[in-house]
Amino acid sequence: MIVGGGVAGLSAACHLTNMGWRITLLEKRPFLGGRAYSFLDPIMGTEIDNGQHVFLGCCSEYINLIDTLGGLNDVYIQTSLRVPIVLRERNSYIYSVNWLPTPLNLLPSLITYKHLALSDKARIFTALSKIFFVNIKKNKTYLENMTFEKWLSENYQKTSSIMPFWDLIIKATLNSSCEKVSAYMGTRIFKEGFLHYKNGGNIGYSKIGLSNLISKNIHQILSTTGGEILTNAEVSGILTDNELVTGVSLRNTNKHSVHKIESDAVISAIPWDKINLIAPQSNSMETKKVFSTPALTHGSIITLHIWLNKPVMNSDFIAILGSELQWIFNKTKMHETASNGQQLTISISDAEKYMSWSKKTLRNFFIEELIKSFPSINETNIVRFLVIKHPQATFISKPGVENIRYPQKTSFKNLYFAGDWTNTDWPSTMESAVISGRLAAQQLNNLIMETK
Numbered sequence: 001m002i003v004g005g006g007v008a009g010l011s012a013a014c015h016l017t018n019m020g021w022r023i024t025l026l027e028k029r030p031f032l033g034g035r036a037y038s039f040l041d042p043i044m045g046t047e048i049d050n051g052q053h054v055f056l057g058c059c060s061e062y063i064n065l066i067d068t069l070g071g072l073n074d075v076y077i078q079t080s081l082r083v084p085i086v087l088r089e090r091n092s093y094i095y096s097v098n099w100l101p102t103p104l105n106l107l108p109s110l111i112t113y114k115h116l117a118l119s120d121k122a123r124i125f126t127a128l129s130k131i132f133f134v135n136i137k138k139n140k141t142y143l144e145n146m147t148f149e150k151w152l153s154e155n156y157q158k159t160s161s162i163m164p165f166w167d168l169i170i171k172a173t174l175n176s177s178c179e180k181v182s183a184y185m186g187t188r189i190f191k192e193g194f195l196h197y198k199n200g201g202n203i204g205y206s207k208i209g210l211s212n213l214i215s216k217n218i219h220q221i222l223s224t225t226g227g228e229i230l231t232n233a234e235v236s237g238i239l240t241d242n243e244l245v246t247g248v249s250l251r252n253t254n255k256h257s258v259h260k261i262e263s264d265a266v267i268s269a270i271p272w273d274k275i276n277l278i279a280p281q282s283n284s285m286e287t288k289k290v291f292s293t294p295a296l297t298h299g300s301i302i303t304l305h306i307w308l309n310k311p312v313m314n315s316d317f318i319a320i321l322g323s324e325l326q327w328i329f330n331k332t333k334m335h336e337t338a339s340n341g342q343q344l345t346i347s348i349s350d351a352e353k354y355m356s357w358s359k360k361t362l363r364n365f366f367i368e369e370l371i372k373s374f375p376s377i378n379e380t381n382i383v384r385f386l387v388i389k390h391p392q393a394t395f396i397s398k399p400g401v402e403n404i405r406y407p408q409k410t411s412f413k414n415l416y417f418a419g420d421w422t423n424t425d426w427p428s429t430m431e432s433a434v435i436s437g438r439l440a441a442q443q444l445n446n447l448i449m450e451t452k
Ligand SMILES: Cc1cc2nc3c(=O)[nH]c(=O)nc-3n(C[C@H](O)[C@H](O)[C@H](O)COP(=O)(O)OP(=O)(O)OC[C@H]3O[C@@H](n4cnc5c(N)ncnc54)[C@H](O)[C@@H]3O)c2cc1C
Pocket: 003, 004, 005, 006, 007, 008, 009, 026, 027, 028, 029, 032, 033, 034, 035, 036, 050, 051, 052, 053, 054, 055, 233, 234, 235, 236, 269, 270, 271, 274, 278, 301, 303, 390, 392, 393, 394, 418, 419, 420, 421, 428, 429, 430, 431, 433
């Protein structure tokens, strides 16, 4: 049994089904996808994502999962890294020259990048070369205990390069800033994403709504071994008997006739701050330890969906420097929709300061920011403005976090955890969620094979 129909739960379900096991997946909401979901906007009649989700070429397990789910034709992946970056209406690009070996493939882009002084570019190239050569796994303890900002300053980076280069990537990938994340995760992002292999940083995105992408074939896949998915099925507790998990109880929602489901093993693929809610009714110290909440910190994201009555952007996405807008995605182009207008999705990471703002204040502030970046539009061009706040979008890879993430295996023999927050060596991303599901499935399969 798998509790939670986010990316981690679906990954575990696909892997276990592939190993021949019959899975029941329980999801409390009416739809699958977890924090990566989509819904129909009732006013515009278009499918929109809760928040823009991109993946990189290095997210190989996420790409494999999409392939398993039959969605590869519904995603776009760049063949070579190219990111347009705008500062005060001046366009520049970070790109890879694929015939050059890494890290030299990024050198032409650094040389021609307009938003940095020459001295900063030279320092950045030195720091990137250091990341390229350093064995970050061997130096994990040292790197995990300092902030990325400290590491950058120890490696001669000036504040003038933080905003236009280092924070640009860190905010987008770690939903935080160089001053808050660990040097381990900071260096790892640049190594895995941009320096390890050439296509690691290629940007990918879904051309259809996220829930559609993920749930297209999942029912059919699970049914090959007799498995099923129950939505609107909120697990209220994990049932145990003598240190073994025996199944789960469901909250009475009148949607399902059963209130208890027995199972040989359970994978809990729900967020870390919810695991204590499904703890078994037991006062044992061991149970308390397994179901206690690890001390991770949430990071927020704000997503703005804006419909315009005329197009303003040609490219599929841009990063904007010196503006609170951060990243703008042209959903009309990304979803290959024919329209005289344009639908934009603006993704604002590290957005704690906006969480208490009202919708009206957010609208006024961000429309003004948008008009500054696109002076050809004004208020009358805005057809619809929708804001989605995600106070608990990701966990933050602060220094020390890698030491407190839980393994998938618990001290209950037949209970495993999955979720982006478990120990995968990846930050809070869909790739981490997929890896966690695969690790939980493999360990559970091994256990059953050993006891047979
Ligand atoms: C706005 C936003 C933008 C993001 N952008 C990106 C991005 O660009 N790239 C990227 O890689 N990642 C991004 N992320 C992070 C990514 O969405 C998550 O890392 C990933 O989806 C986590 O998956 P998960 O399965 O571990 O957890 P979740 O998605 O949280 O899934 C947990 C599931 O468990 C269900 N559940 C909870 N309690 C119960 C219960 N008691 N019974 C039954 N079911 C239960 C929940 O309803 C949910 O469906 C973004 C996140 C947000 C919010």
